[in-house]
Every structure is written in C-alpha cells, then in structure tokens.
Amino acid sequence: MNILATIYDNRKQIVYDVSQVIGNLQISSYIEDQPTKCTFDLVKADNISFHEGATFSLTVDGKGVFKGYVFSKKRNRDVEIIHVTCYDQLRYLKNKDSYVFENLTSDQIFARICEDFVLKYKVVDRSSYICAPRTHDSKPLYDMIKTALYDTLINAKTWFIIRDNFGTLEHVSITSLDSGIILGDESGIENLEYETSIDEDVYNQIKLYRDNNKTGKREIFIVNDTIYGGNNLKRWGILQYYAKVDDNLNLAQIEQRARGMLALYDDTKRTLKLECLGSFKVFAGSFITVRIADLGDLSVNQYMLVTSCTHKINNNEHRMSVTAEMVTL
Numbered sequence: 001m002n003i004l005a006t007i008y009d010n011r012k013q014i015v016y017d018v019s020q021v022i023g024n025l026q027i028s029s030y031i032e033d034q035p036t037k038c039t040f041d042l043v044k045a046d047n048i049s050f051h052e053g054a055t056f057s058l059t060v061d062g063k064g065v066f067k068g069y070v071f072s073k074k075r076n077r078d079v080e081i082i083h084v085t086c087y088d089q090l091r092y093l094k095n096k097d098s099y100v101f102e103n104l105t106s107d108q109i110f111a112r113i114c115e116d117f118v119l120k121y122k123v124v125d126r127s128s129y130i131c132a133p134r135t136h137d138s139k140p141l142y143d144m145i146k147t148a149l150y151d152t153l154i155n156a157k158t159w160f161i162i163r164d165n166f167g168t169l170e171h172v173s174i175t176s177l178d179s180g181i182i183l184g185d186e187s188g189i190e191n192l193e194y195e196t197s198i199d200e201d202v203y204n205q206i207k208l209y210r211d212n213n214k215t216g217k218r219e220i221f222i223v224n225d226t227i228y229g230g231n232n233l234k235r236w237g238i239l240q241y242y243a244k245v246d247d248n249l250n251l252a253q254i255e256q257r258a259r260g261m262l263a264l265y266d267d268t269k270r271t272l273k274l275e276c277l278g279s280f281k282v283f284a285g286s287f288i289t290v291r292i293a294d295l296g297d298l299s300v301n302q303y304m305l306v307t308s309c310t311h312k313i314n315n316n317e318h319r320m321s322v323t324a325e326m327v328t329l
Contacts, residue, residue, distance in 0.1 A: 055236065088164035102133040
C-alpha cells in the first residue's frame with residue numbers, strides 16, 4: 001500500500017509530506033447528517049508547522065481518498081504526538097442561514113447554496129422533481145438540502161445524496177455508486193452482526209395534518225398498511241408517523257406524500273454490520289454485493305446500501321467497519 005499524505009499550510013503556503021510520520025489513520029463517512037471525519041496521529045517534527053484550516057490530503061495507491069481541513073489538534077502528556085481531526089467540505093454545510101426556495105429541484109438548491117458559500121461542487125446526477133416551495137429560517141444549510149432530497153425520495157422515488165468526492169461536493173444518485181465490491185462468506189468478512197427491527201424508522205400508518213386558516217379547523221390525512229392488505233398492522237400493531245405538512249400543499253400532493261412515506265417505512269428494517277478487509281471503493285452511499293448463506297431467517301445474495309463506513313489504516317494494514325441496509329429502489 002503506497003500512501004501519500006500531505007498537509008498544506010495556508011498561512012505560509014507550504015506543502016508538507018507527512019506520509020512517514022502519521023499513524024492510526026481513520027476515515028469515517030456517513031450517508032447523511034455528518035461530514036466525513038478523518039483522524040490521525042502525527043509525530044511532532046521541527047520542520048512541520050500547520051494550524052487549524054490547513055488542508056489535509058490523502059492518496060492511496062494513486063487514488064484520492066480524502067481531502068479536507070484541519071479542525072482540531074490535541075496533545076496529551078506525550079507531547080511528541082499530535083492527534084489531528086479533519087473534516088471534508090460537508091462540515092461547512094453546518095453553517096446556518098435563511099433561504100426561500102421556489103420551483104427548484106434538489107440539485108438547484110444544492111448548487112445555489114454551494115455558490116453562495118464558495119464551496120467546490122458538481123452536479124453528477126440531476127433531479128427532475130420540483131420541490132414544494134419552502135422557507136427556511138435560521139437553519140443549517142445541510143438541513144435545507146436534506147429536506148429537498150427527502151421530498152424527492154418520497155414523491156419521485158429517486159434517492160440522491162450529497163457527498164464529498166476528494167474535495168468536490170457532489171449531488172449524486174445512489175444508483176450511480178456501485179462499488180463493485182463483493183463481501184460474503186468467502187470474500188473478506190472477518191465478523192458480522194445482523195439485526196432485524198421495527199423499533200426505529202418503521203411505520204405502518206402515516207398521519208399528516210395541516211391547519212386550515214380559513215375554517216379554523218385541523219385537517220387530518222391518514223394512509224396505512226390496509227392498502228397493502230393490512231398484514232403489518234396485524235403483526236405489529238399501529239406504528240404511526242405523525243407530522244405537519246406545508247400549508248401550500250394541495251390534497252393530491254399530501255396524499256402522494258403519505259403514500260410515498262408508507263412505501264418507504266412499512267417494512268422490517270434489516271441492518272448488517274461487517275468487520276472486513278478494507279477497500280476504498282466502499283464508502284457511505286455506495287452499494288456493495290453481500291453473499292452470506294445463513295443469517296438465521298434468510299440468506300443474502302443482493303445489493304446492500306452502505307449507510308456508514310469507517311476505514312482504519314495502521315502498520316500498513318487496512319480494515320473497515322461497514323454498516324449496510326437492505327433497501328428497495
């Protein structure tokens with residue numbers, strides 16, 4: 001494994017090659033809500049000097065793996081070792097602001113925010129779904145984009161994510177992110193944990209409401225598992241999602257939203273956690289092929305969506321921890 005790690009000191013405009021003085025390298029990515037985090041230990045050297053905001057770049061075997069910015073440095077009693085934490089550009093989407101979006105797709109909202117905050121970006125896959133008008137007041141930028149992505153998923157059945165691809169934020173469909181990696185009984189898995197659950201993000205009844213300002217009454221809209229035969233209502237009892245919808249949605253749009261949410265949530269959640277040999281082709285948002293003969297209630301030979309992934313490199317050994325879910329596209 002050929003590792004090239006550099007730190008660019010943006011104060012002195014000097015690039016330091018730190019490939020030989022870093023260890024305990026760890027990169028963690030998540031499909032949503034968090035930026036990719038890279039941590040490592042750096043052996044202190046007199047000829048290396050950098051501060052918060054410096055650019056850290058990691059290339060492995062000629063492939064760009066991570067590019068981000070130093071956000072913190074930590075020392076303990078062993079002052080010769082500096083523990084460094086870096087984040088990619090997604091970290092800047094934690095900034096808060098206020099926006100009004102009308103007649104825009106999720107990629108147009110993404111592009112507008114990136115341009116306003118001078119973030120390097122690329123729209124890899126465009127959306128054709130126009131999101132409902134929405135006003136965001138003092139909210140994180142990522143939450144604004146996430147709302148548009150979620151509306152698109154629920155209403156258009158198209159799943160886009162935002163990721164940082166070696167220094168460029170991308171709006172991309174998950175169907176474009178097949179890693180080509182096969183993991184299974186004879187393919188690199190060292191340990192696994194398989195969970196089936198209806199405890200979180202599983203609902204068989206969607207109840208949406210809006211307050212009618214003209215009549216002064218609350219209007220309720222309910223869709224449940226009876227449209228599929230009602231089997232999950234019988235098995236689980238009522239697991240209800242309850243939320244307010246935008247007042248500017250019409251009845252057809254509200255029904256479409258409720259049905260889309262039910263289609264997404266009305267199923268047992270199946271999660272697989274894997275400890276395995278590392279490959280940088282695998283990251284949060286990518287698909288892997290999993291082939292396992294016996295998981296108790298089923299065997300697996302299918303695509304699974306990676307929702308989080310942590311790569312660990314130490315002493316020239318590369319391992320990864322992967323959390324993946326079965327999804328229906």
